[in-house]
Structure formats: structure tokens, C-alpha cells
Amino acid sequence: MDGLAIERQREDCENLARFRHWEVVETYVDQSISASDKTKKRPAYLQMVADYEAGLLDAIVCYDLDRLTRQPRELEDWIDRAESRGLLLVTANGDADLSTDGGRMYARIKAAVARAEVERKGARQSRAHVQRARQGRPPKGVRPLGYSTSGQIIPHEAEGVRAIYAAFLRGDSLQGIARALSGTQMDGEGLGVPHLPLHSRTVVLERNARREVEGKVPRPVPEDRPWSASTVLGILRNPRYAGYSVYTSKDVRRQETGESRRKALRDNLVKDENGELVLGQWEAIVETDQWWTVQNFLDDPARVTNRSGSTVRxxxxxxxxxxxxxxxxxxxxxxxxxxxxxxxxxxxxxxxxxxxxxxxxxxxxxxxxxxxxxxxxxxxxxxxxxxxxxxxxxxxxxxxxxxxxxxxxxxxxxxxxxxxxxxxxxxxxxxxxxxxxxxxxxxxxxxxxxxxxxxxxxxxxxxxxxxxxxxxxxxxxxxxxx
Structure with missing residues (x-):
């Protein structure tokens, strides 16, 4: 994220363009966006494809082939363009040149090897995450409201979580609880729920503070906006607050969306070799039966979800x-x-x-x-x-x-x-x-x-x-x- 690697790659590519007497008409950079994940959008890459199709360029220089793509299917598209339309595509390290049959063969082999390495790395990481979950250790990633990244309780946030559960069990609506957290509740709504800054913004501010200590450039901070009912629902659905260890595979996360993804958390509670639920190595914020009671309320098929925002019969x-x-x-x-x-x-x-x-x-x-x-x-x-x-x-x-x-x-x-x-x-x-x-x-x-x-x-x-x-x-x- 300091941009130094990008500048080194840009310099090598421009040197190669000058050596070949090519005019650089545009530079396309997707910083910190993986070329190995086909589900991620790469805006600059997509713009480069569109510019080529529009005839704005006829040659591409990339630092390395895996900087362009790690998807064999995408590589074949570039090979087709090279063979049928004369596209010139070379790498700064000189290992790939799609204008020759040897270069195309090497490109295909390298793309296949890169893809295999990505899959092996993903399998290792998934196995590590599963092992971590079965040991009851805090998962990696964004910390939930109420917990630090190491799984320690943050007292004032934990009180907010308990208040959210208590308010929901009292019959307060998700929208009412969200308004209380935002400090904009109506009379009689969300009583006892404290006003808290939006958690996603708090997390970015915390990360920026660490980056400044490390001498790195801070990332953009999202605007302070009200809490949403969807965020409140995510807190009510999270088994970690009851002390449960949970792991959801990447495939499940891709297939599940919205409320179904939150239900998937409950359906993927980690079990040990005896089929018993694994408790995490962190202190629960709400009691287990309280969490399950909330799930029963949320799962009620007759739960009203119309404009009134009512969550109870x-x-x-x-x-x-x-x-x-x-x-x-x-x-x-x-x-x-x-x-x-x-x-x-x-x-x-x-x-x-x-x-x-x-x-x-x-x-x-x-x-x-x-x-x-x-x-x-x-x-x-x-x-x-x-x-x-x-x-x-x-x-x-x-x-x-x-x-x-x-x-x-x-x-x-x-x-x-x-x-x-x-x-x-x-x-x-x-x-x-x-x-x-x-x-x-x-x-x-x-x-x-x-x-x-x-x-x-x-x-x-x-x-x-x-x-x-x-x-x-x-x-x-x-x-x-x-």
C-alpha cells in the first residue's frame, strides 16, 4: 500500500516500451486487487480490455504475466487476440511474448502453474482457518463490535451489544434499535441502547492509527452515517457473542447473500470429533440461551418484515x-x-x-x-x-x-x-x-x-x-x- 512496488513495475514497463520504440498511451493500475480471484472486479483491467476493443491501443506491456491475469480462461482470450488481431503482449521480465508459438506455450504453462499455486495456497489457508476454528481461537479478519482482534472484550462496546439483545427481546424493532445506536431514535424506541459510532468507520480509524505508527499512508475514512437495520441483524445473528466458534467456507459465503448468509453462520457452528459444538477461547457477551431465543424469534416464519419494522407477533x-x-x-x-x-x-x-x-x-x-x-x-x-x-x-x-x-x-x-x-x-x-x-x-x-x-x-x-x-x-x- 506504500506504492513503491507499483512504481518499480511501472519503471520497468516504461523502459521496455522505450526499448521497443512504442508510445505509451495509457497506464492501467489495479492496486491491491488480486488477479487470482475471478469474483473480484478489476476496474483498470476492464478499462484496458475496453480500450483495446475500441482500437485505442495495439500493444500491452505488463511487468509479469501473473500481473495481467492468473485465470487461464482470460489468458486464452489474450492469446486469441494476439493470433487473430495481431495484439503485441510482452512482459518486462522477457519471459512471455504472445507473438511467438514458444511464448504462447510458455504463457499457458505459467498461467496453469500460477493457478495451481493459487488453489494450493487457498486450500492451505482454508485448512488453517478450519483448524483455528476447531481450536476455538478468534478468527482472522475484521473484529466484531465488542471484541478486539485478539478476542478480548471492549467493555463499552460489549454493553452496547447486550443492550441490542435486550431491546430486541423487549420487542423493539431492528430499525428502532438502529436509530437508537445512531442517536436518532423516536420517543419510546431503543430505550437503554447507547449511541455508538458506526462500527465500520471505527475499524477504519483504528487501522489508520496503526498505519500512521508504522509510517504508512492512511486509507480513506468512510463518512459517518446512521446505523442500518441490516447491521443490527448481523449482530443478533453472530454466534460469537454467545461464545460459539464458527467457520463458513469461501464457497458458502459466495453463494449466500443477505439474511441467508447470516443464517449460514448458525448452520456452520464448528463441532468437535464427537459432534459437540466448540466454544471459543473468548468470553461470551450474551448467554447461550439468550442467543438461541433471539434466533427463534428471527426464524419465526410469521415474523413481520413490512414497513412497520415489527419483529414480533x-x-x-x-x-x-x-x-x-x-x-x-x-x-x-x-x-x-x-x-x-x-x-x-x-x-x-x-x-x-x-x-x-x-x-x-x-x-x-x-x-x-x-x-x-x-x-x-x-x-x-x-x-x-x-x-x-x-x-x-x-x-x-x-x-x-x-x-x-x-x-x-x-x-x-x-x-x-x-x-x-x-x-x-x-x-x-x-x-x-x-x-x-x-x-x-x-x-x-x-x-x-x-x-x-x-x-x-x-x-x-x-x-x-x-x-x-x-x-x-x-x-x-x-x-x-x-
Whole structure:
């Protein structure tokens, strides 16, 4: 990036042009853009091709053949131009001259060797990245918000990440959280989310500071602009915040775009030789069950993504209550809840009021308050990890089903067993007085009132099963509506 190598190459090419008595009409430079990656755009290279096709030049001098291209297919295009249209193409090191059959043969061999070396280098790098991920070491590349490049927590950014997760679980929209981070939120939006400078700009400023210390020229700094909902979504989808090690291959990154790429992070959680998820050698910023609960909300097929920016369902039982006859989730129609098969049709407001009353009654019991006072703070992490393992088990089974590795009945069996274990663990956790997702309710002096005042997203994480125990859950847990 200091430009010295470019100047050396330019000087050698101009010397060769003078030796051949050629007039230099244009110099094309693509600085720090690899010729080996066919997916990358090389603006100067494309302009050179266009200028040749337009007849503005009839000879090309390049420092070395691999400075022109490392793609055998592109080289053949230049050889065709040399053979059919008289293009003169030579290299400053004198090893390639497309005007002779020997030069063309050498060019083809060199291009093939260069391509093979690129592929070998890519394989070595990919293997190194996989090994690094399986060891739970921080990945290379741009640091995420809240972490340094070495994986150490940056306190004020980590607090921002926790606030983002808490706001989303409260029911705040992605747009509202983005406005809060930008300092432009509306009244009642993104409460508790701090104003932070745009992370991509912060990273460039940090890199420039290091470059100045090294005596290098700083890179252009992007303009300070508001946060986007897409960036917030990327933070909510990132498994690193829950302490998971993840690796996505370059092929997957090329194929996946937008939200599908963020889901790919979850689908590519690194597993050890026993099939268990690998935890990173860094401190998690959010708890594992909290992260999985956010994924459940984001994966909800009925999640609203229209202009309102709402990310949660608008009715307490939609997709949550299940028909006692067929076991299918109920739907909302006008003022009613009904199942797809038509076994039931009940007034929505009456059912929701009934369920809320049951939860409030349970939250008012003295034994709940007594257990909460006796809670062991160390128990929370144990429950959180075990619950997260079951949610990861469901996610792996769903991925295997999509890949046609397992049948639908296998997926149903795994889901049923994992959900039953989640229900048992969450009931046990509530009995011990611990929990993260419902801390805004269970952590208050009056859980019953806090539940009634909570946003719909938090209310939907509570249910009242037949055994009489209220418990912490997810957006996909069942309650029976009959």
C-alpha cells in the first residue's frame, strides 16, 4: 500500500516500451486487487480490455504475466487476440511474448502453474482457518463490535451489544434499535441502547492509527452515517457473542447473500470429533440461551418484515397455542383463534385474558419469591448451556433434513425429544430462581405486574403448562388451547 512496488513495475514497463520504440498511451493500475480471484472486479483491467476493443491501443506491456491475469480462461482470450488481431503482449521480465508459438506455450504453462499455486495456497489457508476454528481461537479478519482482534472484550462496546439483545427481546424493532445506536431514535424506541459510532468507520480509524505508527499512508475514512437495520441483524445473528466458534467456507459465503448468509453462520457452528459444538477461547457477551431465543424469534416464519419494522407477533397465542385435537398451532383470523383443520374457533381476547390470568396467579405465589431469594447465581450458566445444547440439536437436525441426510420422521422425533428436555430444564431453572431471558419479569420485586406491563415478545416467552408451573420458554413452545 506504500506504492513503491507499483512504481518499480511501472519503471520497468516504461523502459521496455522505450526499448521497443512504442508510445505509451495509457497506464492501467489495479492496486491491491488480486488477479487470482475471478469474483473480484478489476476496474483498470476492464478499462484496458475496453480500450483495446475500441482500437485505442495495439500493444500491452505488463511487468509479469501473473500481473495481467492468473485465470487461464482470460489468458486464452489474450492469446486469441494476439493470433487473430495481431495484439503485441510482452512482459518486462522477457519471459512471455504472445507473438511467438514458444511464448504462447510458455504463457499457458505459467498461467496453469500460477493457478495451481493459487488453489494450493487457498486450500492451505482454508485448512488453517478450519483448524483455528476447531481450536476455538478468534478468527482472522475484521473484529466484531465488542471484541478486539485478539478476542478480548471492549467493555463499552460489549454493553452496547447486550443492550441490542435486550431491546430486541423487549420487542423493539431492528430499525428502532438502529436509530437508537445512531442517536436518532423516536420517543419510546431503543430505550437503554447507547449511541455508538458506526462500527465500520471505527475499524477504519483504528487501522489508520496503526498505519500512521508504522509510517504508512492512511486509507480513506468512510463518512459517518446512521446505523442500518441490516447491521443490527448481523449482530443478533453472530454466534460469537454467545461464545460459539464458527467457520463458513469461501464457497458458502459466495453463494449466500443477505439474511441467508447470516443464517449460514448458525448452520456452520464448528463441532468437535464427537459432534459437540466448540466454544471459543473468548468470553461470551450474551448467554447461550439468550442467543438461541433471539434466533427463534428471527426464524419465526410469521415474523413481520413490512414497513412497520415489527419483529414480533402481535397476538399472545399466535403460533404458540396448539389445538388439543390435531396439535397444530392456532392461527389468528379476525377476532378469533382457529386451527387449520377447523377443530376450534375461539374469541382471541378471551383466550389471551384467560392465559394471562393463569400466569399472573402463578407469579404471585410466595414459593416463587422464596426460591428466587435462595437462587445460586452459578446455577444460571449450567442451565443456559444445557438448554442451548438442545436448541443447537434442533438446528442441526433441521439442517440435516434440508440436506436430505435424515427423513421427516427423524426430524420430528429429534424435535420432540429436544423440546421435552428444554421444557424440563427450563422448569428446573425456574424452580431454582434463575433465568436470563425473563430477568425483566422474574428479576423484579413484583413479577406479576412486570409480566402484565411487559411487551408482547416477553409475555409470549411465558406459559402455564398442565402441571401448574409457570416457566421460561421460547417463541416456539406449546400451550394447549381447547
Amino acid at each position: 402481535k397476538h399472545l397465542g399466535a403460533g404458540l397455542y396448539r389445538c388439543e385435537v390435531c396439535g397444530e398451532p392456532v392461527r389468528t383470523r379476525a377476532r378469533y383463534y382457529s386451527c387449520k383443520a377447523g377443530h376450534l374457533n375461539r374469541t382471541r381476547s378471551a383466550i389471551d385474558d384467560f392465559v394471562r390470568a393463569l400466569v399472573v396467579e402463578r407469579l404471585k405465589r410466595k414459593d416463587l419469591r422464596r426460591r428466587k431469594k435462595q437462587a445460586d447465581p452459578e446455577i444460571k450458566d449450567a442451565f443456559s448451556e444445557r438448554i442451548a445444547e438442545q436448541r443447537a440439536r434442533i438446528a442441526r437436525a433441521e439442517r440435516d433434513y434440508d440436506a436430505e441426510v435424515i427423513e421427516g420422521e427423524d426430524l420430528a422425533r429429534i424435535r420432540k425429544a429436544a423440546r421435552a428436555e428444554i421444557t424440563r430444564l427450563e422448569a428446573e431453572r425456574l424452580t431454582s430462581g434463575t433465568g436470563t431471558v425473563l430477568a425483566p419479569i422474574l428479576g423484579t420485586s413484583d413479577p406479576a405486574q412486570a409480566f402484565l406491563e411487559a411487551p408482547m415478545a416477553l409475555q409470549r416467552t411465558m406459559r402455564h403448562p398442565h402441571d401448574g408451573h409457570a416457566q421460561e420458554g421460547t417463541a416456539g413452545q406449546e400451550g394447549v388451547c381447547s
